[in-house]
Amino acid sequence: MRPVVLYGIDISHHQGAFDLGRTRAEGFEYAFLKATEGSSFVDSRFGANLGNARAAGLLVAAYHYQRGDSSAAAQAGHIINTVPADVPVILDVEANGGGPDLSRDIIGRLLAAGYRSPLLYLPRWYWEQIGSPSLAGLPPLWYSRYASNEGGYASEIYERYRDFYDAQWGGYGGLGVAILQFTSSATVAGHAPVDANAFRGTREELAGLLGSSTPEDDLTPDQAQKLNEIHHELFGPRGPQGQIVGWGTEAGNHTAIGLLVHMFNALLGPRPSRVPGAGHVLVPAVEAIRDTNGVVYQLPAMINAGATGDPQAVAEALRPVIAEAAGPAIRESVTEVFGADDPARTEAVVQAIANRLAAGQQIPAQAPAPQAPAQQPPVQ
Template sequence: MTLYGVDISNWQAGISISEIAAEGFSWIEAKVSEGDYLQDPTWPEFLASAQAIDLPIIGYHYAIADCAPAAQVRTWLANNGGPNAMIDFESDSGDIDDFWALVRAFDDVGVNVTLTYLPQWYWERIGSPDLSQVPGLVASAYPGGSGYARDIYAAAGGDSGEGWTPYGNAQPLIWQFSDQASIVGMKLDANAFRGDIEDLIALIGGDMTPQQAQQLQDIWDQLRGPNGQGWPQLGHNGEGRNLTPVDALAGLITTVNDLMAEVRTLKGAIKP
């Protein structure tokens, strides 16, 4: 079984997610952020629209080597990218060490990188490193042509096409086979996945319902503050950062213990 998905960003602002689904597409990859300087303004609407119709969606972050990994992750969090991420690693993204540094930065804040767009041409440019441990390799190979995604895919060899050829000791799990597919009246990037919808959902980390995903986000916000930046109303630590509820509770316990110690001292100083 082969499923088809689309890749969208602010270049497709206003596109109807429900119409994409009605044309038979099974999932969405949508841009969340880039480097440490761009929060894609279309992501919140795309996310809400996909969740409203239970269409699997995963956000992606375009990696920029000149930006610190932690700062890039903060940009993702600031746009509510969610608990699962796809890394777009190509021009200006750096080498494989930069890639793994970014993965670790996502891991540090509890975001799971489930997909990696690292096309073969860029893999060769950065020295053909080992990709065997890269999560969810997404390849690209455009055979040419335009029209409906299914027709382009079939003409490119379908499930035996060049986009499925392994490289870097890794097997592509998704193939971006066109940037000219006719979808809801636009020319879009189209992707193929060999498997059923349950396999796809497991791959992208979307095994939660939209309601569960929102509940998880709510728990994260309550524990870590909006975008993981703490709550200003709870005060600040010695570095000037907002406190989380756990930080504030720990501080309160310390204060109470100090007060109790002072009370015991005062009681001891009072003679009967």
């Protein structure tokens, strides 16, 4: 039995105004929308396309045209300033787009800022042109391969060449194919020609691949919206206030939420990605914040504090969680200094630090150096 195929489109300003409600009514399930290019270009239709696609019930992702002459920091920053953090971002790597190392750097910065990057558009011809490098550690492929330039409705084109397209899912560079762009000649919502794409699986599986909301999510729409608002206002370089000075990155100082996400990843390390072929990844901010099994799950406190618009209130609400997240790492470090056979002294130091965090006190930048412990034999 052949797998179910879901159809989608990818569009930019080149198509002009696009009736995405009609697109959904014609049976399409998703839309990939051009958002940015390099370090400065913004697609003039991105905002309208995104709003209309979501209103129509389409699953969405934004794509960024990678430029080899712009740094990863500049391109990631441009994406962050343009694309909402709850929209998955796909890198489009073609002529003059640089190589996979640049893609890894950009994606790493996006993940650290709370974005998802579930796919990579890197055509086979360009991959071969740059020497057929390993693509290990990158997301699965959004691959383009056309059987012909004949037009028509998307499903008719795919079925016309079904055997050919069914053979195009093998991948290259160590990555598999998750989405197949199988034509640039489809007629969609009265427009032609339009790029059309295929996904082999259910809508729920595609939503899982993209990291979109699914019926199994435990958040109400209002909670999800509030979570994204808090994330946008308070996380990383986007937040105009509330950053914790001294806990910084190239992009600037992080907020309490950013600090928690870094703690989460520092304590637990990279985990297997839920996206097939993506390897091990750090937890993005939004997932870490709302992970019901994680140490940073404090959604009600964040919603209540965030509603006041007071970053200090958010920080206070999160302070007990910071203590909980930091506790195991602090206890391990203090045990290394004082020795495993002095549990009382270790616990006293850990408790003192926890009390400071809970009380909102600042730990001095230059704390008195602890007295050197007596030499202890190694633990056997």
